[in-house]
Amino acid sequence: xxxxxxxxxxxxxxxxxxxxxxxxxxxxxxxxxxxxxxxxxxxxxxxxxxxxxxxxxxxxxxxxxxxxxxxxxxxxxxxxxxxxxxxxxxxx
Amino acid sequence: xxxxxxxxxxxxxxxxxxxxxxxxxxxxxxxxxxxxxxxxxxxxxxxxxxxxxxxxxxxxxxxxxxxxxxxxxxxxxxxxxxxxxxxxxxxxxxxxxxxxxxxxxxxxxxxxxxxxxxxxxxxxxxxxxxxxxxxxxxxxxxxxxxxxxxxxxxxxxxxxxxxxxxxxxxxxxxxxxxxxxxxxxxxxxxxxxxxxxxxxxxxxxxxxxxxxxxxxxxxxxxxxxxxxxxxxxxxxxxxxxxxxxxxxxxxxxxxxxxxxxxxxxxxxxxxxxxxxxxxxxxxxxxxxxxxxxxxxxxxxxxxxxxxxxxxxxxxxxxxxxxxxxxxxxxxxxxxxxxxxxxxx
Ligand SMILES: [Fe+2]
Ligand SMILES: [Fe+2]
Numbered sequence: 001x002x003x004x005x006x007x008x009x010x011x012x013x014x015x016x017x018x019x020x021x022x023x024x025x026x027x028x029x030x031x032x033x034x035x036x037x038x039x040x041x042x043x044x045x046x047x048x049x050x051x052x053x054x055x056x057x058x059x060x061x062x063x064x065x066x067x068x069x070x071x072x073x074x075x076x077x078x079x080x081x082x083x084x085x086x087x088x089x090x091x092x
Numbered sequence: 093x094x095x096x097x098x099x100x101x102x103x104x105x106x107x108x109x110x111x112x113x114x115x116x117x118x119x120x121x122x123x124x125x126x127x128x129x130x131x132x133x134x135x136x137x138x139x140x141x142x143x144x145x146x147x148x149x150x151x152x153x154x155x156x157x158x159x160x161x162x163x164x165x166x167x168x169x170x171x172x173x174x175x176x177x178x179x180x181x182x183x184x185x186x187x188x189x190x191x192x193x194x195x196x197x198x199x200x201x202x203x204x205x206x207x208x209x210x211x212x213x214x215x216x217x218x219x220x221x222x223x224x225x226x227x228x229x230x231x232x233x234x235x236x237x238x239x240x241x242x243x244x245x246x247x248x249x250x251x252x253x254x255x256x257x258x259x260x261x262x263x264x265x266x267x268x269x270x271x272x273x274x275x276x277x278x279x280x281x282x283x284x285x286x287x288x289x290x291x292x293x294x295x296x297x298x299x300x301x302x303x304x305x306x307x308x309x310x311x312x313x314x315x316x317x318x319x320x321x322x323x324x325x326x327x328x329x330x331x332x333x334x335x336x337x338x339x340x341x342x343x344x345x346x347x348x349x350x351x352x353x354x355x356x357x358x359x360x361x362x363x364x365x366x367x368x369x370x371x372x373x374x375x376x377x378x379x380x381x382x383x384x385x386x387x388x389x390x391x392x393x394x395x396x397x398x399x400x401x402x403x404x405x406x407x408x409x410x411x412x413x414x415x416x417x418x419x420x421x422x423x424x425x426x427x428x429x430x431x432x433x434x435x436x
Contacts, residue, residue, distance in 0.1 A: 027425050038203075039203055042203065
């Protein structure tokens, strides 16, 4: 009888996104939150915590990494550096 | 908060800088790329060669996975068992301030154990199984924790020397090739520096106290010095796992290199304390490194095999804590089930 695994996300400060910091075991969400507080924010490392059952996460497969992300690879025109700006134009 | 008034430890800032640099490298690795653009056939080899990070679901050689599980689990076990020698003094700390500090330190060690078990679990093992292997002796923990803490000064010596040696060992692991282990180590190292300083401060206070207190501090150092040197493992000539670990970039420095680094830092720190290290043959060489007497490696292997002063006691205590806590785990599970039923 092993407690389920939870992934822990912490918002370090107001204005920043929650970030994955690690995982822990807990019987339920409430206990997971308390354990996460004791484990990952002993030095005020966060102002908000999310806990997510590890089984609820769907992840892209590392084997398909090239194919999966390929559509973005040949579209350099999505970056501003692709464009030539004529001499003298300001604020662009 | 604790108003520490002790001299800065030489070498300290530089080690912490290395942790910060490892962290910067992790976040600064740039968008997307892992150094292996172009779909290498040997993805694992290419990532290692490019000094990239292997992440949990990446393909990796079975031997790499096994080796990491062994190392991370033993590291986790060391943190957990390591709570005992100091935990022993929480109720007898000489002041409320020292008690609060020691409590926080021991709680940190529990945290280190949990970060590490979590990192090991990303490799497809279950924490409960690792626990089982600790309790039945199939997996080891650092031999240092099989020595007893006889006086309050031992708490100081452990913080200064044992946590100090642990830091020297752990800082390079912040750059280890396995992402979850490297990230756990960055967290751990940031916390360790308080551990070492509080120990150093305890010894500094004792060294400047009564003659009896100074003698107590010296006695603790005399007993912990060689076991601390042995924490770096057998000499390079006898180290079985080192070469492969270095090739995989799990380890970055050899046992002897790390031991030398520790000695070089510690000699000067002892001088500042006005206490001595129990090695009459310490000599500063022309190369800037201290020559020192090796620890007794036969003793190291005896302790690792289970015949140190406190091996049985440590595992018994751990087993009792696990078994005595069974009702808490069962109650929490039952409560979670009941609430789940209520809300659905
Ligand atoms: Fe630790
Ligand atoms: Fe520590």
